[in-house]
Amino acid sequence: xxxxxxxxxxxxxxxxxxxxxxxxxxxxxxxxxxxxxxxxxxxxxxxxxxxxxxxxxxxxxxxxxxxxxxxxxxxxxxxxxxxxxxxxxxxxxxxxxxxxxxxxxxxxxxxxxxxxxxxxxxxxxxxxxxxxxxxxxxxxxxxxxxxxxxxxxxxxxxxxxxxxxxxxxxxxxxxxxxxxxxxxxxxxxxxxxxxxxxxxxxxxxxxxxxxxxxxxxxxxxxxxxxxxxxxxxxxxxxxxxxxxxxxxxxxxxxxxxxxxxxxxxxxxxxxxxxxxxxxxxxxxxxxxxxxxxxxxxxxxxxxxxxxxxxxxxxxxxxxxxxxxxxxxxxxxxxxxxx
Amino acid sequence: xxxxxxxxxxxxxxxxxxxxxxxxxxxxxxxxxxxxxxxxxxxxxxxxxxxxxxxxxxxxxxxxxxxxxxxxxxxxxxxxxxxxxxxxxxxxxxxxxxxxxxxxxxxxxxxxxxxxxxxxxxxxxxxxxxxxxxxxxxxxxxxxxxxxxxxxxxxxxxxxxxxxxxxxxxxxxxxxxxxxxxxxxxxxxxxxxxxxxxxxxxxxxxxxxxxxxxxxxxxxxxxxxxxxxxxxxxxxxxxxxxxxxxxxxxxxxxxxxxxxxxxxxxxxxxxxxxxxxxxxxxxxxxxxxxxxxxxxxxxxxxxxxxxxxxxxxxxxxxxxxxxxxxxxxxxxxxxxxx
Numbered sequence: 119x120x121x122x123x124x125x126x127x128x129x130x131x132x133x134x135x136x137x138x139x140x141x142x143x144x145x146x147x148x149x150x151x152x153x154x155x156x157x158x159x160x161x162x163x164x165x166x167x168x169x170x171x172x173x174x175x176x177x178x179x180x181x182x183x184x185x186x187x188x189x190x191x192x193x194x195x196x197x198x199x200x201x202x203x204x205x206x207x208x209x210x211x212x213x214x215x216x217x218x219x220x221x222x223x224x225x226x227x228x229x230x231x232x233x234x235x236x237x238x239x240x241x242x243x244x245x246x247x248x249x250x251x252x253x254x255x256x257x258x259x260x261x262x263x264x265x266x267x268x269x270x271x272x273x274x275x276x277x278x279x280x281x282x283x284x285x286x287x288x289x290x291x292x293x294x295x296x297x298x299x300x301x302x303x304x305x306x307x308x309x310x311x312x313x314x315x316x317x318x319x320x321x322x323x324x325x326x327x328x329x330x331x332x333x334x335x336x337x338x339x340x341x342x343x344x345x346x347x348x349x350x351x352x353x354x355x356x357x358x359x360x361x362x363x364x365x366x367x368x369x370x371x372x373x374x375x376x377x378x379x380x381x382x383x384x385x386x387x388x389x390x391x392x393x394x395x396x397x398x399x400x401x402x403x404x405x406x407x408x409x410x411x412x413x414x415x416x417x418x419x420x421x422x423x424x425x426x427x428x429x430x431x432x433x434x435x436x437x438x439x440x441x442x443x444x445x446x447x448x449x450x451x452x453x454x455x456x
Numbered sequence: 457x458x459x460x461x462x463x464x465x466x467x468x469x470x471x472x473x474x475x476x477x478x479x480x481x482x483x484x485x486x487x488x489x490x491x492x493x494x495x496x497x498x499x500x501x502x503x504x505x506x507x508x509x510x511x512x513x514x515x516x517x518x519x520x521x522x523x524x525x526x527x528x529x530x531x532x533x534x535x536x537x538x539x540x541x542x543x544x545x546x547x548x549x550x551x552x553x554x555x556x557x558x559x560x561x562x563x564x565x566x567x568x569x570x571x572x573x574x575x576x577x578x579x580x581x582x583x584x585x586x587x588x589x590x591x592x593x594x595x596x597x598x599x600x601x602x603x604x605x606x607x608x609x610x611x612x613x614x615x616x617x618x619x620x621x622x623x624x625x626x627x628x629x630x631x632x633x634x635x636x637x638x639x640x641x642x643x644x645x646x647x648x649x650x651x652x653x654x655x656x657x658x659x660x661x662x663x664x665x666x667x668x669x670x671x672x673x674x675x676x677x678x679x680x681x682x683x684x685x686x687x688x689x690x691x692x693x694x695x696x697x698x699x700x701x702x703x704x705x706x707x708x709x710x711x712x713x714x715x716x717x718x719x720x721x722x723x724x725x726x727x728x729x730x731x732x733x734x735x736x737x738x739x740x741x742x743x744x745x746x747x748x749x750x751x752x753x754x755x756x757x758x759x760x761x762x763x764x765x766x767x768x769x770x771x772x773x774x775x776x777x778x779x780x781x782x783x784x785x786x787x788x789x790x791x792x793x794x
Contacts (some may be wrong), residue, residue, distance in 0.1 A: 221635070224574050232570055232624065236617075237561050273611060276627055277634065279574075284569065286624040289614055290562075296615065297559070297749055411635055429658075 124252030125157060131365035133158035138191050138205040140164045140238070141173070141420040142185075145315040146254060147176030149353045150209055150360060155184045160335030164201055166211070171214070171282040172316040176453035185188040192234040196330075199241040202249060207364055210238060211254045213284065217412075220280035231283035232290075239294045239302075247300060251291065252364050255304040257375065257419055259285040265350075267420035270306070270373055277412045288373065297373030305359055307376055308419050312353030312439060313446035317454040327348070328388060330455075332395035333447050341405045342413070349378040349418040352439030355432035362430050369428060377421035380436050387436070394440050462467065469703035471496040476543040478502045478530050478576070479511070479550030480523075483653040484517030487691045488547055488698060493522045502539055502550070504529040509552070510654040514791035527611060530572040537579040545702055548576060548629075551622065554659040555596070555750075558618035562622045569621035569743055570628075577632045577640075585638060590702050594641040595713065595757055597623040605687075605758035608636060608644070615750045626711065633709030641707040643697055645714050646757050650691030650777060651784035654794040663688070666726060669791075670733040672784050680743045680751070682723030687716040687756040690777030693770035700768050706765065715759035718774050725774070732778050 137154055141147040142163025154161045159167045163185050165173040178185060190197035192212045213231055214220060220227035236254075242249050259282075260268050261275035276282045294300040309323045319419060320327040331338045359376055363369040382390075385400075392398045405413065432443075447454065475492055479485040480501025492499045501523050503511040516523060528535035530550045540546060551569055552558060558565035573591075580587050597620075598606050614620045632638040649663045658665040669676045697714055701707040712731035721726075730736045743751065762768045772780075785792060 218772050224578065225571065228574060233563065233566055240562065255723055271611065275610065275630075277631065279628070279631065282624050282627040282631060285627070285745060288622040289623070290617070292613075293615065293617065293620060 128157045128361060131361070132207070133284070134160065135206045136160045136162070136204060137207040137209065138162050138164065138201060139209045139211060143167060143173035143175060143177055143187070144211065145172050145177070145312075146310065146353065146356065147209070147211045148314050149312065150357050151178060151185055153357055153361065155181045160186055162201065162205070163184040164188050164190050164192065170219070170319070172322070174314070174453065176450065177314045187264035192238060193229050195237040195241065198238050199245060201433055202238065202241045202246050205246060205249055206243065208249050208251045209360060210251055211362070213254065213287070214280065217258070217278045217280050217323075218321040220278055220283070222323050224279040226232050227279050227283050231280065231287045235287040235290050239290055239300065243294060243298050243300055247298065249300070250364055251300065251302040252360050253288060253291045253302060253304045255288040255306040255373065256281070256284045257308045257417065259288070260417070262414040263417055266416060267377065267418050268375070269420040270375055270423055277414060292371055292373065301367070301370045303363050303371070304373045305363065305368070305376055306373060306419070307351070307356060308378070309348055309350045310353055310356050311350055312443050314353070315350070317447070318456055324384070328344070328391055329443060329447070330393050332398040333444065333451055335397040338388055338392075338398060338400040339403045340384055340388060340400055341403060341409055343404055344388070345383050346413070347416040347418060348387070350387070350439070351376055351378055351432055351434055352434035352442070353432055355434055359424065359430045362428060366428060374424035374428070375419040375421050376424065376432075378432050378436075381418045382436065390437060391440055394437070396442055398413050466491075466495045466699060469699070470545070472498065472545045474498045474500070474542055475545040475547065476500045476539060477503065477547045477549060481511035481513060481515055481775045482523070482549065483504060483510050483515070483650075484648065484691065484692050484694065485547070486652050487650065488549070488695050489516060489523055490519055491695050491699065492615040493519045493626045498537065499523045500543070501525050502528050508557070508657070510653070510660070512652070512791065514788065530576060531567050531578065533575040536576050537583060540576070540579045540584050540587060543584060543587055546580065546587050547698060547702070548573070549592045551592065551625070552618065555661075556659045557615045557787050558616055558621070562641060565617050565621050569618065569625045573625040574637040576777035577628055577638065580638055581632060581636050585636065587638070588702055589638065589640040590698050591626060591629045591640060591642040591730060593626040593644040593711065594619070594622045595644050595646045595755065597626070597644070598755070600752040601755055604754060605715065605756050606713070607758040608713055609760055614615055615752060626631040629708055630711065639705070639708045641701050641709070642711045643701065643714055644711060644757070645689070645694060646716070647686055647688045648691055648694050649688055650693070650781050655785070656794055662722070666780060667728055667785070670729050670736040671782065671789055676726055676730075677741045678722055678738055679741060679747055682726070682740055683721050684751070685719050685721050685754040685756060686725070687719055688725070688774055688777070689714055689716055689770055690780070693772055697757065697762065700766060704766060705720045712762035712766070713757040713759050714762065715757035715769075716770050716774075719756045720774065728775060729778055732775070732781055
C-alpha cells in the first residue's frame with residue numbers, strides 16, 4: 119500500500135522534528151506514532167493509561183524503542199506545561215470519547231474535554247506560541263442532521279454531554295488561533311475504525327464493539343431496524359488527514375469534516391463485517407427507550423472542504439479497511455480484550 | 457407603566473410559588489426579584505456577592521424583607537443541591553459575564569459558566585426533576601454575524617472564552633430537556649441595560665461603563681469609528697421575557713433570541729445617552745490592536761421566533777429606557793461606584 123500523503127513531503131515536514139501526541143497510546147495516537155517514527159520524527163507520546171480509556175502499550179509494539187512514552191494526564195496542567203515546551207507539533211488527540219460515560223459522569227468528561235484543552239492551549243500560548251496544533255474534533259457535535267451530507271456550516275446541536283464538551287474544546291482551539299495566532303486546526307472525525315481501536319468494552323461506539331463480537335464469533339445486537347446510515351473512515355486515512363493539514367498554513371484556524379464516499383447502513387456494515395470475519399451473527403432488537411431519545415437518525419458528512427482546499431480524500435474502501443482490521447486483531451486479540 | 461405581561465397571568469403562574477434565582481442580587485436577578493415579589497412569589501436569591509461581579513445588596517432595597525437571600529456560590533455543588541429542592545421555578549441567571557475576565561482567567565469562567573451549570577442541572581435531575589428552569593444565554597456565542605438580523609439558525613462561532621463557555625452552558629440545559637425531560641428554556645440575551653446594572657468597572661461591556669461616565673460627566677472613549685450597530689433591551693423587557701416563557705410549556709427545550717426594533721450605532725447610543733444625561737462628552741479613539749481582532753462588526757438579532765411563537769416583543773424605547781436608567785442612578789449612584 120502506498121500512503122496517499124507522499125513520504126517525501128512527509129519527511130520534509132516531520133523528519134527530525136519534535137512531535138508531541140496527547141492520547142499517544144490510544145487508537146489514533148499510536149497509529150499516528152507509527153507513521154511519524156517511519157519518517158524520522160522525534161515523537162513523545164503522552165497518555166494516562168487510564169484502564170477504561172483507549173491507551174494500550176500493545177499499540178506501540180515494534181516502535182517502543184523509537185518513541186518517548188510519558189505517562190501523564192492531560193488534566194495535569196503542570197505536566198502539560200513542561201511537555202509542550204520545545205515541541206514543533208502537537209497532535210492533540212486525548213479525549214474522553216464515550217457518549218455513555220459522558221452522561222454517567224459529565225464532570226470527568228468536562229475536565230478532560232474542556233478544562234484540559236484550555237490548559238493545554240494556555241500552556242502553549244505562554245510557553246511555546248510557535249507550536250503547531252491539530253485537534254481531533256468530532257461530528258458528534260452536530261447532533262441530528264437537518265440535511266445530508268452534513269457540512270461545516272451545519273448547526274451544532276449536540277445530543278450528549280460529550281458532544282457539548284468536544285464542541286467547546288474545539289472552539290477553544292479556534293479561538294486561540296483567532297485571538298492569539300496560535301496555529302491550530304480542528305478535524306471533525308466521523309466513525310473511525312481500524313487496528314488498535316479499543317475493544318474491551320462497549321462504551322466507545324458500535325464499530326469497535328461489533329468488531330470484537332465478530333472476532334469472537336458472538337451475537338451482535340443492532341438497535342432499531344439497522345437502516346441508520348453512517349460514514350466510516352479507516353484509521354490510515356484519518357492519519358493522512360492529520361499529517362496533511364499539520365504543515366499546511368492554509369489550515370490555521372480552520373475546521374474540516376472528514377467523511378467517506380461509501381455510505382452504508384448499520385445492517386450493511388454488520389453484514390460485511392460478519393462476512394469478512396467468517397463467523398458471528400446478528401439480531402435486530404428494539405431501541406432501548408434511553409437510546410431512542412438521542413438517536414440522530416442518518417448521519418454522513420461532507421468532506422468537500424478538505425478535499426477541494428487541501429486535497430484529502432479517503433483511499434481505503436470499507437471492505438479493505440475491515441479486512442485489515444480483522445487481520446490485525448487475529449494475531450493479537452488477547453491484549454485488547456481486557 | 458403597564459407591564460406587557462399582564463399581572464393576572466403573572467399572579468396565576470407565580471403567586472405562592474417557590475422561585476429560586478441564581479445571580480439573584482445581580483442586575484437581572486434583582487430586577488426579576490422585584491417583579492416576583494410584587495406578584496406574591498416566595499423568592500430565594502442565591503448570590504456569591506463576589507466583589508468583582510454584579511451582586512449588590514442595594515439592588516434589593518425595598519424588598520429585602522420579602523425575599524430570602526442565600527449567600528452561596530453556584531460552583532458549590534453541595535449548596536446548590538440543597539437549594540434547588542422544593543423549588544418550582546429556577547431562573548438560572550448567575551454567570552461570569554465579562555469578556556475581558558474570561559480571557560484573563562479562562563478557568564474561572566469555565567468553572568462558573570460550564571461546570572456550575574452542569575452541577576445545577578445534575579442537582580435538579582437528581583433532586584427536583586419537576587423544576588422549571590429558564591437560563592440566561594447570550595448572543596455572544598454567535599460571534600461575527602454572517603447575516604443580519606441574526607436568528608437562532610445562525611452558526612455559533614464565539615470569539616471569546618466567555619462565548620464558548622456560555623454556549624456549552626446553554627447546551628447542557630437543552631440536553632437535559634431532550635434527554636431527561638427537565639423543563640428548560642434558554643433566552644439568548646443581547647445588550648441589556650437599565651437600573652441595577654454594575655457600574656463599578658469597565659469589564660462588563662460598554663453600556664454600563666458609558667452610563668457611569670455619563671452620570672459622572674466624564675469623557676467616553678469610543679473605539680473605531682462608532683458606526684458598529686447594536687440592539688439594546690431595557691431590563692424590564694427582558695424580565696417580561698423570562699416571566700413569559702417560564703410557565704409556557706411550548707418553550708421547553710427551546711432557545712429564543714431577544715432583540716429590539718431600534719438598531720443604533722455606538723455613536724448614536726452615546727449621543728443619546730449624553731443628551732439625556734445633560735453632561736459628559738465623547739471622543740473617538742483608534743481600536744486597540746487586541747480589540748480589533750475580536751470585533752464582531754455590526755450585530756443585531758432577530759426576535760421573530762419569540763415574537764410569533766410566544767408573543768414577546770420589547771416595549772420600552774431606547775430613549776425611555778435610558779431616561780429611566782439615569783433617573784434610577786441619580787438618586788443612588790454611590791452604592792454602585794465602588
